[in-house]
Amino acid sequence: MSAQDFHPALFLIRLDCRKGTRHWFFRWMLMRAYRFNQSSMIERVAFDDDAHTLSISFRQTGKYFYYDVPATIFDELCKAVSVGTYFNEQIKGRFACRRDPERRRFGPKDE
Template sequence: MRRQAVTSSNISEVGYDENSRTLEVLFSNGSLYQYFDVPPQIYAELERAGSIGQYLNANIKGNFRYARV
């Protein structure tokens, strides 16, 4: 999956695969997580968020299945 760099104190890169609806988040500490069944609109909102980390915590963590890769 191709990821893009983001401006965030805790997140380095994010990527999204529309076919599998998988969001991939690379944290600044090197941890890589995949979140499953994420709708495209949620990823679009994440990209536009003023704070990627706050959006992730408020709208993605705890709402979607995930795995550390």
């Protein structure tokens, strides 16, 4: 993997929402990002070094945020021979996780 594989990107991410209100807190963050063209499971990842937040966009289920992730996990994920295997063995179930609140769902709304 070369330095050309990492693409800094600017993301607007909702960090917190107070239940029952319309007050949203946003923060601009400069993140390191990587796209996986060969993975059938993960499309792209991004990492915020300051917040230690890993964003993973799955091909089938959308985007999830993983919190308090060391930078080495992101670096190793980007270098992994099998991204899905690395995710299952080193990330899944090991870090606090939340689905992207901006993810749009199709179908009827929950009542």
